[in-house]
Amino acid sequence: MGKTIAEKIFDAHLRDEPFPGAKVLNLDRVLCHEITTPVAIADLEVRGKDRVFDPSKIKAVVDHVTPSKDSKTALQAKMLRDWARRHAIKDFFDVGHNGVCHALFPEKGYIRPGFTVIMGDSHTCTHGAFGAFAAGVGTTDLEVGILKGVCAFREPATIRINLNGQLPAQVYAKDAILYVIGQIGVNGATDRVIEFRGPIVESMSMESRMTLCNMAIEAGGTSGICLPDMTTVDYLWPFIQSDYANKEAALADYKKWWSDADAKYEKVLDFDLSRLEPMITYNYKPDCVKPVRELAGAKVDQIYIGTCTNGRIEDLREAAAILKGKQISENVRGIVSPATPKIYQEALKEGIIEIFMAAGFCVTNPTCGACLGMSNGVLAEGEVCASTSNRNFQGRMGKGGMVHLMSPATAAATAITGVITDPRDI
Amino acid sequence: MKKVFGGAALFLDRSDINTDEIIPAKYLTEVTKEALKPYCLEDLKLDGFDPKGEKLKAARVVISRANFGCGSSREHAPWVFEVNDIHTIIAESYARIFRQNMFNGGMLAIELPKADLDRIFALQSAGTVSIAVDLPQQKVMASAGGKSETLHFEISQFDKALVEAGGWVEFADARY
């Protein structure tokens, strides 16, 4: 019987099975940020176990609130900073070098096919785009990961989702994943890995695959996952070129992770997206999804473009193409946050930052910022935000605020008119 | 650190209660569990529920529906229950990370089929519902005003071991 990519990764990393079905895996990466890690550090200190299993496998960033906004967030950053220094964790990214974790770590080449990755952050599933098993965990799992380099999982079944056809113009990975979540529901993949397959996925850039995998958790998924192919090799090449004779050799090696043709899936879902429209969420759950045109004309107060879902260079290009030479409505505030310093610099070079600023956007430093209602654009009670982020829970971007999730193109179109607008109607 | 399971029940009759509702992100700047205490379920909007009310203060068990604890990975969600002396959640199903976080902290996230849950919900008409948990026998006893229901629950050996060890740090440290 064949195996799925997730099963192959589990087999290759199995350290222990203390009870039937409970698999303890060796970890290749333990990723840390300043919100969930300081509590783990403090607990390790209290237990007299302030140690790390392998400083080269731990990567850390201050990203959620940065630069710190008050003494509490300053303390969180300081705890992470001091800890990274104390344990010689050299891949620690602080002010000036920091960016949103799920954009920054892949960009540094830290995530490779076949890896096991955990982080105290639910959107860790993003890294599955590289053919890794990447799961968000709580602080206790993170703590044990830091100390011992292991994490326990019930081996998840895999749901294979084939995205067939070809995405129409102005329709993007974000629209595709919103559509899928709308179809399977917020609970549709709980305790499952979602393996994204099909021609649409194969033709996607790594950035788009990350957008896709990023929102697997919004359907309850443990990890999204894509098979590593030449697009993956091309992306990783600067980091792996000394390991392989050429790109073909790298690809041949990565193919060992591919799901076998006779692998067993719990479910295989086929979606033909050739006629998909730009999608948007309404209400307070990410599976409340409909075509943008059905919500067209609804008033918004703020536009937020950025985050680990859609703050990458292709997202900024997509928005800038619509904003070029235009002004945003005087009824809205526009905020754009390039997800990493590298993305920011690329956007500067390409003239994208200029387009945003000329249109009337505020450009912030790379940070999670308003995505989780902590800084840089928190909503007032009763306000509505058109956002490229991934979560529309009540109060997510500020108490009493409402969030509509959408693609960068839809967000840009909405910025221009001040009301929800399909990018094809601009 | 033996935890007490069972006691007065608080009913949250809705599916998909998310971690932002359990503990809003703005309190994630706290670096101690105790500091979270006053903010439990602060953003939950549900008929008949008041996050500042007596029912929550008295509660030792939360009873809810499907996909409880969905959303972010924040362990602050189980912690805010823990520091409010709620060490048991009973629901139809959980988001994976929340459920794991409960057991990792040595707490109980009990799953019951919908029909069994409905029987516990129905007891509310008889008065204040109290829950007793028998972990070795894997039984939940719910009682109110002279009526009671005894229900069996499934739990993996691993999850049981985590609760008995006091949590995953203790378990892993002893073993790896």
Ligand code: SF4
């Ligand atoms: S950008 Fe938003 S969803 Fe992504 S890691 Fe930051 S807070 Fe979480």
